[in-house]
Amino acid sequence: MAEEKPNAADASKPTIEVAPSPHLSNTALTTRRMMLDVIIALVPVLIMAVWVFKWYAVLQVGLCVLACLAAEYLLACKLRGRPSSLGDLSAAVTGVILGLSLPWSAPWYVAVIASFAAIGLGKVVFGGVGMNIFNPAMVGRAFVMISFSVALGSGAYVMTGGMEVVSQATPLTAGKMEAAVVELWPLFVGNVNGSLGETSAIACLLGGIFLMVRRTASWEIPASLIATVVVLAGGAQLAGIFPNLTVAHHLLGGSLLFGAFFIATDPVSSPMTIKGKFIYGAGTGAAIMVIRLFSGYPEGVMFAVLLMNGLVPLINNWTVPVPFGGPVPERK
Amino acid sequence: MSTTTSRRVKLTFPRGVHPPERKELAEARLIEVIASPKKVAVPLLQHLGAPCEAVVKTRDMVETGDLLGSSEAFVSAPVHSPIAGKVIKAGVCTLPNGRHVPTVPVKADGDQLEGDALWDAILGGDWPTEGLDSHTPEAIIQAVRDAGIVGMGGAAFPTHVKLTRNDAKPIDTLLINGCECEPYLTADDQLMRQAPGPIIAGAKLAARAAGAERVIVGIETNKPDALAAIRSAAAGTGVEVMEVKTKYPQGGEKQLILATLGRTVPTGGLPLDIGVVVSNVASAAAIAGAVLRGRPLTHRVLTVTGKGIAEPKNLLVPIGITYGEILDACGGLTPDAVRVVAGGPMMGFSIGNLETPITKGSSGILALTRDEVRQAPETNCVRCGRCVDACPLNLVPTKIALASRHGDWDLAKKYHAQACMECGCCALQCPASIPLVQLIRVGKAALSV
Numbered sequence: 001m002a003e004e005k006p007n008a009a010d011a012s013k014p015t016i017e018v019a020p021s022p023h024l025s026n027t028a029l030t031t032r033r034m035m036l037d038v039i040i041a042l043v044p045v046l047i048m049a050v051w052v053f054k055w056y057a058v059l060q061v062g063l064c065v066l067a068c069l070a071a072e073y074l075l076a077c078k079l080r081g082r083p084s085s086l087g088d089l090s091a092a093v094t095g096v097i098l099g100l101s102l103p104w105s106a107p108w109y110v111a112v113i114a115s116f117a118a119i120g121l122g123k124v125v126f127g128g129v130g131m132n133i134f135n136p137a138m139v140g141r142a143f144v145m146i147s148f149s150v151a152l153g154s155g156a157y158v159m160t161g162g163m164e165v166v167s168q169a170t171p172l173t174a175g176k177m178e179a180a181v182v183e184l185w186p187l188f189v190g191n192v193n194g195s196l197g198e199t200s201a202i203a204c205l206l207g208g209i210f211l212m213v214r215r216t217a218s219w220e221i222p223a224s225l226i227a228t229v230v231v232l233a234g235g236a237q238l239a240g241i242f243p244n245l246t247v248a249h250h251l252l253g254g255s256l257l258f259g260a261f262f263i264a265t266d267p268v269s270s271p272m273t274i275k276g277k278f279i280y281g282a283g284t285g286a287a288i289m290v291i292r293l294f295s296g297y298p299e300g301v302m303f304a305v306l307l308m309n310g311l312v313p314l315i316n317n318w319t320v321p322v323p324f325g326g327p328v329p330e331r332k
Numbered sequence: 333m334s335t336t337t338s339r340r341v342k343l344t345f346p347r348g349v350h351p352p353e354r355k356e357l358a359e360a361r362l363i364e365v366i367a368s369p370k371k372v373a374v375p376l377l378q379h380l381g382a383p384c385e386a387v388v389k390t391r392d393m394v395e396t397g398d399l400l401g402s403s404e405a406f407v408s409a410p411v412h413s414p415i416a417g418k419v420i421k422a423g424v425c426t427l428p429n430g431r432h433v434p435t436v437p438v439k440a441d442g443d444q445l446e447g448d449a450l451w452d453a454i455l456g457g458d459w460p461t462e463g464l465d466s467h468t469p470e471a472i473i474q475a476v477r478d479a480g481i482v483g484m485g486g487a488a489f490p491t492h493v494k495l496t497r498n499d500a501k502p503i504d505t506l507l508i509n510g511c512e513c514e515p516y517l518t519a520d521d522q523l524m525r526q527a528p529g530p531i532i533a534g535a536k537l538a539a540r541a542a543g544a545e546r547v548i549v550g551i552e553t554n555k556p557d558a559l560a561a562i563r564s565a566a567a568g569t570g571v572e573v574m575e576v577k578t579k580y581p582q583g584g585e586k587q588l589i590l591a592t593l594g595r596t597v598p599t600g601g602l603p604l605d606i607g608v609v610v611s612n613v614a615s616a617a618a619i620a621g622a623v624l625r626g627r628p629l630t631h632r633v634l635t636v637t638g639k640g641i642a643e644p645k646n647l648l649v650p651i652g653i654t655y656g657e658i659l660d661a662c663g664g665l666t667p668d669a670v671r672v673v674a675g676g677p678m679m680g681f682s683i684g685n686l687e688t689p690i691t692k693g694s695s696g697i698l699a700l701t702r703d704e705v706r707q708a709p710e711t712n713c714v715r716c717g718r719c720v721d722a723c724p725l726n727l728v729p730t731k732i733a734l735a736s737r738h739g740d741w742d743l744a745k746k747y748h749a750q751a752c753m754e755c756g757c758c759a760l761q762c763p764a765s766i767p768l769v770q771l772i773r774v775g776k777a778a779l780s781v
Binding site for chain 1: 669
């Protein structure tokens with residue numbers, strides 16, 4: 001873009017370039033910064049995960065992050081012959097979210113295979129960062145959920161003779177399958193069993209609020225998702241379906257808050273317009289409740305998100321906004 | 333004055349962005365009258381509409397204000413000489429927007445109106461606010477046309493066309509745009525502070541011509557001195573002053589109409605479709621000069637600023653002087669200047685030839701250094717939606733840009749590419765540094781064929 005002036009040899013005369021407008025840019029705001037925001041927002045969740053699950057949390061998350069970075073390097077860079085894209089931190093974020101969505105007991109090969117599936121099938125085949133339709137972490141988790149159903153089934157979370165917290169079933173499993181009465185305060189703080197990131201509602205809330213304040217995540221998706229869950233869970237309670245799982249249980253239990261703030265808000269796989277985001281959030285909330293109430297699974301966030309991801313191109317199509325002043329008139 | 337403003341309701345429009353203002357470089361500089369140049373080259377097309385044809389021949393002698401070129405077409409504006417001298421051989425210039433236009437060069441000869449005398453003639457002295465109705469609308473419009481007045485906010489639309497009454501579309505409000513929402517620019521701000529008289533007089537004359545009952549001057553909150561000056565000059569004249577929230581692009585006419593009147597200009601339409609006419613403060617001052625003093629539009633105020641110029645200034649310059657001469661009058665470019673922009677940083681044109689002459693619509697010259705324009709390398713769009721949040725026209729810039737990149741004109745049309753006003757809000761916010769505006773321009777150009 002620089003045009004060399006004839007007297008470029010004269011150091012005191014400036015070399016003027018020509019470029020299209022705008023001539024200002026907001027350099028503080030980069031994609032990398034947005035990814036860093038997500039990692040910072042996940043710190044409370046990571047702290048709670050380590051506090052509850054101790055060494056297992058460190059191992060699982062660390063393994064997933066390393067495997068995702070390796071997968072990104074081998075598949076996105078080496079295989080496609082592109083320069084290294086590890087610096088944009090998107091693979092690291094996928095690794096952290098994937099790690100936090102696995103149970104503490106998943107074997108190392110499950111974590112590694114999940115990471116390669118997440119990056120390879122969830123991102124690289126679509127063309128890399130920004131091109132994927134499905135949330136990569138969820139693609140990886142779905143892949144291993146189906147392939148290693150025992151390692152990720154409800155039984156995987158429970159182990160007798162180990163830490164006290166893992167001697168019981170996860171709250172939603174307990175409430176749904178065993179009709180047990182589940183206490184709410186432990187759900188809020190995080191002293192329960194579950195996948196690594198979903199246990200502490202307060203940590204997810206803190207991280208989520210940070211992301212919304214920074215405008216890295218839109219508030220429309222968590223708001224519509226949570227509102228829909230409240231309405232449907234309230235309806236379910238009134239109808240007497242799983243009566244010991246109240247609205248509060250649905251909100252604080254399972255990975256609802258983790259999913260609402262960190263998974264559903266992934267910008268690449270969610271709609272771009274405000275109307276679209278509301279539709280997407282509501283649809284995801286509805287799908288989560290349908291799976292929780294009427295399917296064999298105790299938890300529905302992962303499948304709900306993947307289902308809605310598939311609908312996002314359609315949602316984008318439906319919600320093309322009308323320009324201010326009306327649509328462009330047809331030329332006579 | 334400042335205590336009451338904080339309690340006023342801040343009028344504004346949805347979305348938009350807050351770029352760094354950077355007005356402190358030039359905002360305190362009083363307007364200087366540049367030394368009369370030895371030569372000017374007056375372009376025959378400096379406005380939207382039909383180009384002028386020269387009415388003078390080589391070696392003709394002209395006085396300040398003499399007609400140099402005119403056109404029979406309705407949508408056109410004549411051009412006049414800003415200096416006294418001899419017409420020399422016709423030339424061609426490339427305007428900042430890329431058009432090649434013929435020029436009428438005049439070489440200075442004889443006594444020139446300069447310095448304070450020039451200022452007093454154009455903008456100084458007393459300006460009446462009473463008895464302006466004695467001028468008939470037809471007389472006002474004829475004077476405006478004869479003076480070659482065009483929109484001096486940048487669009488350069490012939491003002492007499494805007495003010496001509498159309499019985500099918502009556503005008504009820506005249507809006508005077510004193511927002512100057514682009515960063516760096518301070519010319520309108522200083523003009524309002526130093527010459528509020530002709531602005532108010534011109535506003536009233538324009539309203540008389542167009543038949544508007546209401547006259548409103550819209551000024552952003554970041555110009556408290558201009559607000560005070562205009563309020564004081566407008567006191568008792570019936571001209572209203574509305575303070576609007578400082579946001580880019582508040583000075584866009586659609587956004588200003590929405591903020592002050594709550595009305596929406598239809599896409600592809602004009603403000604006159606909803607009964608409004610919008611004019612820049614400098615245009616208003618020029619109207620007053622034309623009607624009350626018979627002065628054609630020969631000079632304008634502009635800002636020279638940026639870290640790449642030795643002495644930022646606000647200058648009163650003659651039309652037709654070159655960019656290079658103006659930069660020299662401000663101490664010249666610094667060694668680390670990398671870009672010279674005609675206009676503001678959001679929508680201005682980057683120029684490559686400093687011999688380009690100033691036109692009636694040139695509102696500023698920016699000399700920018702590398703860290704003022706720093707642009708990170710482009711990365712993939714992650715569909716974050718910040719461009720959607722920023723677009724004041726409610727578009728989806730990233731989709732239009734994607735469509736343009738791949739030549740999918742149907743997709744670009746579906747996302748209303750032609751409604752885009754290229755304000756730059758989207759590109760400013762993009763975390764991936766995608767050249768959204770340039771891509772959308774490609775789409776608009778393809779769709780307009």
